[in-house]
Amino acid sequence: MTTVVAVDGPAGSGKSSVSKAAARRLGFAYLDTGAAYRALAWHVAASGADASHASSVIDALESFDYSIGTDPDGYAVHVGGTDVTAAIREPRVSSVVSLIARVPEVRAHLTALFRSIIASTDRPGIIVEGRDITTVVAPDATVRILLTASEEARMARRSAELAGEKPADVGEQLKKRDQADSKVVDFMTAAEGVTTVDSTELDVEQTIQAVLDVITNSAAARARTEGGTP
Ligand SMILES: Nc1ncnc2c1ncn2[C@@H]1O[C@H](COP(=O)(O)OP(=O)(O)O)[C@@H](O)[C@H]1O
C-alpha cells in the first residue's frame, strides 16, 4: 500500500523545500498542490478573464489542461503546451491566486485531480503539500503534518528567495495571501491527529529531520494498528 504523507501550512513555512527533500530521501513521489492553483490563476489571466469573477474562473476550468510531474528531483508544470513552471512563481500570479482558491467549484475540481494523481503514483509513497491536504484532500493519509513557523521567519525566508523584490512588499503580500487563504481553509491550527512541526528555530536540515522523524513514527504506529498489535 502506498504511504501518503500530507503536509499543510502557511506560505514560507518550508512545505515545498522540506517535502521535496524528504521525498527524495525516502524514494517517494512529491506533489505540490499550490502549483495547480497558481497555474489556474495563470490560465485565467492568459485567457483575459477576471480572477475576481467566480463565474469566469469556473468557465476557465473547462479549458484548463493541466499537468505536473511528481519527481522531487524536478517537476515541470504545464498548461496545454506551455511550460509555466517559472511563470507561476511570479508576484503577479501570487497576488491573484487566493481569488481563484476561494471558489468552491475550483477546490472540488482540483481536489479530484490531486486524488487521482495520488492514486496513480508508482513509488512506495507520496508527500503531498498544500493548505487542505490533512483535512480535505487526504484526511485518511498515513501521516499528517502541519508545518509552521513564525510570521517573521516566513517573511524573511520568502524575501531571501525573491531577492529582486522589496522585502516589505514581499512580506505584505505574504501576509495578505495568508489572511485571504485562511478564510477558506484552516491551515494555522492542527486538526485532530495532525502533528505540528514548528520550524521557527530550526534550520532547513533540522526541519527535514523533524519531518522524517514524524513520518517514521507515524507510519510505524499505523502499521502496528493495522497489524492488530496493541
Ligand atoms: N527551517 C527551515 N525550514 C524550511 N525552510 C527554511 C528554513 N529556514 C529557511 N528556509 C528557507 O525558506 C524557504 C521556504 O520556502 P518554501 O519551501 O517554498 O515554503 P512553502 O512551500 O511553505 O511556501 C526556502 O527557501 C528554504 O530554504
Ligand SMILES: Nc1ccn([C@@H]2O[C@H](COP(=O)(O)OP(=O)(O)O)[C@@H](O)[C@H]2O)c(=O)n1
Ligand atoms: N492545497 C492548497 C494549496 C494551495 N492553495 C492556494 O494556492 C496558493 C499558492 O500555494 P503555494 O503552496 O504555492 O504557496 P506558497 O506557500 O509556496 O507561497 C495559496 O496561497 C492558496 O491560495 C490552496 O488553496 N490549497
